[in-house]
Amino acid sequence: MTRESDDRTDGSTDTRADGEAFSSAQGDPRRFLSALLKMGIRQYVSGRQEEGNLHRLRARTAACTGCELCRTRRSVVFGEGSEKARLVFVGEAPGEEEDLQGRPFVGRAGKLLDQMIERVGLTREEVFICNVLKCRPPQNRDPQPHEVEACKGYLLAQLDLIRPEIICTLGRHAYNTLLDVDERITRIRGRLTAYKGITLLPTYHPSFLLRNQEAIKDAYSDMEKLKGLLKREGV
Numbered sequence: 001m002t003r004e005s006d007d008r009t010d011g012s013t014d015t016r017a018d019g020e021a022f023s024s025a026q027g028d029p030r031r032f033l034s035a036l037l038k039m040g041i042r043q044y045v046s047g048r049q050e051e052g053n054l055h056r057l058r059a060r061t062a063a064c065t066g067c068e069l070c071r072t073r074r075s076v077v078f079g080e081g082s083e084k085a086r087l088v089f090v091g092e093a094p095g096e097e098e099d100l101q102g103r104p105f106v107g108r109a110g111k112l113l114d115q116m117i118e119r120v121g122l123t124r125e126e127v128f129i130c131n132v133l134k135c136r137p138p139q140n141r142d143p144q145p146h147e148v149e150a151c152k153g154y155l156l157a158q159l160d161l162i163r164p165e166i167i168c169t170l171g172r173h174a175y176n177t178l179l180d181v182d183e184r185i186t187r188i189r190g191r192l193t194a195y196k197g198i199t200l201l202p203t204y205h206p207s208f209l210l211r212n213q214e215a216i217k218d219a220y221s222d223m224e225k226l227k228g229l230l231k232r233e234g235v
């Protein structure tokens with residue numbers, strides 16, 4: 001069974017008997033496939049499996065002690081949004097408010113990110129938002145290289161599981177981490193590139209935009225670009 005289309009079956013059935021057969025077979029791959037075939041379903045996309053994997057990854061991340069940030073954090077901020085997101089935003093690290101609430105981009109920078117997402121024509125629930133670091137660095141200092149090394153695997157696994165069409169990196173840390181380079185954001189902002197075959201657009205970090213309001217127009221033009229790309233790549 002391949003992921004060739006977005007047709008998903010969630011187990012809803014025409015008849016109660018088929019539905020029961022479907023449900024009871026889910027733990028057993030052979031019986032499960034045979035129940036699907038009996039129901040006339042020849043193509044099945046295991047959305048649940050991906051969700052389950054992301055759920056498991058979240059649980060693993062929540063228990064992480066890979067660097068010393070685990071001693072000062074109040075929350076592990078895994079990220080949130082749609083597991084089937086076509087667009088993923090990657091920020092730097094949780095700040096104070098994010099650490100308190102356990103959610104990404106919920107402070108002042110988050111309000112601006114919400115407006116940026118709106119410019120793309122999407123809602124927060126339709127995209128996925130996460131960070132390079134899942135734990136807050138004290139005093140919101142820059143992520144240290146060993147912290148990025150310790151945490152990077154979680155981000156890469158998130159992207160592998162979600163498999164978005166487009167990644168928008170916010171600020172230099174997300175860009176440099178994914179592409180393993182050391183670029184300045186002013187040099188690469190707005191320039192399309194790719195990460196593992198996924199279109200990647202780097203833009204300014206919303207916190208930078210709060211301090212440099214004249215740059216907001218560039219960020220908004222990047223959002224327009226994302227909107228166009230999503231339309232073009234639309235499935």
Ligand code: URA
Nearest residue numbers: 091092093094104105
């Ligand atoms: N800045 C980030 O990079 N991420 C957040 O979640 C909040 C602020």
